[in-house]
Amino acid sequence: MDNSSLKQRLERLECHFTWDLGQHRNELQGMKRKMQNVDQETCTWPVHYYNLLGYIHQTLGSNSEAVKHLHKAESVIQEQGTEEAGVQLQVNKANLAWVYFHLGEMNKSKGYLEEVERLQRMHPAPPGCTLHPEVSGEKGWTLVRFNKSKKRQAIDYFKMALNAEPDRKEWHKGLAIAMNTAYIWSEFTPELDADILEQVKTASEIDPNDLFLQSLYILRKSKAQAENNEEEVQSILERTLSTGNLDGLGFIFEYFRLISFERAIQEGQRIREKFPDSTTVLKILADLYKRKVYSMKEDSQERQAWAQKGIELFEEVVRDNPDSVRGWISLASLHCYAHNTERADEIYQQLLSEKDDLPPHTQQFLYYSYSCHLYYNKQSRDQYQRRQSRDPYQRRQSRDQSIDYLMKAAAIQNTSEDRQKSIMLLKKTVKNGRHSRCEEISKFLKIVLKDE
Structure with missing residues (x-):
């Protein structure tokens, strides 16, 4: 051969x-x-x-x-x-x-x-099955660890495995995870929400000792039914801490954040003391600080202080995981809130220089985030510089570059929230009709959206 x-x-x-x-x-x-x-x-x-x-x-x-x-x-x-x-x-x-x-x-x-x-x-393979359920399930578990398009495929493979083995808890858990993460915000409907909740409920009932599934179910149930499940969440948290299995911790803190940032941050600091070396806990606490900063609308010394605390945590995050584009962009964002725009610029330029190593969905996230950075953060700094120099060129340049990066994100044919948001902003720009590039943007949108 x-x-x-x-x-x-x-x-x-x-x-x-x-x-x-x-x-x-x-x-x-x-x-x-x-x-x-x-x-x-x-x-x-x-x-x-x-x-x-x-x-x-x-x-x-x-x-x-x-x-x-x-x-x-x-x-x-x-x-x-x-x-x-x-x-x-x-x-x-x-x-x-x-x-x-x-x-x-x-x-x-x-x-x-x-x-x-x-x-x-x-x-x-059993009669009526394209693949043996073990192969289909293995394929599902592999695909679910990648991006949303792969997670969509994972749903099909877990369903295929469940058709042959309807009581297998591994396939139910995989399907719950895939369905929970496979869709973008514009695709959600009440029917889809109900289907996801039902699958998560089924998986959690089949395996009541799986704290990941219990945490995910209580979060989705709380959002869908507007219930107060604080006692149950606290109980799951204590079980999580006693076992040291932190897989579902992110869902627990998403629930706490819905109650109050103060409660979530207090719990996060407590758990960081218990698990000081956990990268999972570090990321959760860093994200809580970032979201706390985002929630503070007025610029103030207090917001700058929170931003600085967040910067310190995200410096640890990217040191542990230098490939985390989301970690680096969160760090850049907090530098802007702390009035360190130059450092944010440096981070973005480094990320953009490595764009060819990124998968499509991460490129879209980078381009959309950089567009927002150019429009909101650099423009704020440019306005200050313009007051000093009386030169409006820098502001126009930032706006034009912002449009360029929205177009870069939209041009990548991959379904993601960042592509949808980029398209939405480009459409809004055309509708307003005040930008000198409206005609160019309109033609661009017709090309990238022609098959959608």
């Missing part, structure tokens, strides 16, 4: 290397750091964990690490000794076949390929 024939057979396999996960370094580096923070002793999804890490390491060029993690997944599957092991090994060994193909070890690659094909014959 020549290399071309081998590759054609490999491309027909179901595994991480054929699931079109993307090869954007920024996204994969960030995902790798998050996964390395997972406690491997208490990890409830070790097979998914090691398989995905294997793919990430190989894509980032660490072939030896990829092989190591894929063999760990293989060991976990074999140790479990479950009925599903033969099917789980199909994905795992297909990944190994691909890694050895990339390493140029064609005989090993061919050997794993033949093992996969043998396992496929031994464990075919």
Whole structure:
């Protein structure tokens, strides 16, 4: 078998290397750091964990690490000794076949390929199923960790797995997570909200000990039914702290923030004292400080002081995760509130210089955020400079650049909140009719929206 024939057979396999996960370094580096923070002793999804890490390491060029993690997944599957092991090994060994193909070890690659094909014959998909539910579920769990377009696909694969195994709690949890995060704000309807709430409720009832699901359910129920569930949330928080499993902590603090920033920040500071090394707690507390600053409408020394506290926390966030574009942009935003606009400019210029390493949805977020920075923050500084120089050119330049970056975000054909907001602002500009570029913007919108 020549290399071309081998590759054609490999491309027909179901595994991480054929699931079109993307090869954007920024996204994969960030995902790798998050996964390395997972406690491997208490990890409830070790097979998914090691398989995905294997793919990430190989894509980032660490072939030896990829092989190591894929063999760990293989060991976990074999140790479990479950009925599903033969099917789980199909994905795992297909990944190994691909890694050895990339390493140029064609005989090993061919050997794993033949093992996969043998396992496929031994464990075919049930009647009426395109994929075996174990393969469909593994694919769903992988896709749900990527962007919204992949999460949409994950919904279909979890539903496919549930059609064959309607009581499987892993597939119900995956479907709840995917549905909770797959849609943008403009797509929500009362019917969709009700469907998501029902799925989250079902998943939480099937696995009442899963604090992630319990936290997500109480948050969604509180929003949908305008209920006061403070005692129940506090109980879940205390259970979370006693177990040290912080997966659902973000949902708990979203609930507290709906009550008051003061309550949320007080709890956040308490938990930071208990878990000083937790990156999860750090991000939550940093985000609370940022949102507190955003909620303060008037510029004041108090707001600047809160912004400075937020800056200190986000400096830690980006030090722990330098690939976090959202972390860097939050830091830039707080620098503006603290009147350090030059530092914010530096952060944006660094991010823009690395834009080619970003996946489409992150590029859209960067362009939209920078457009807002140009319009609101740089313009404020330019107005001060203009009063000194009596030169209006800088203000026009900032506005024109702001429009340019809205157009950059809108031009990327990827569904996201940031693209929707960019299009909305461009339409508003045309409707107002006062900008010199209205005709250009109108033509641009007709082109990018022609198929929508």
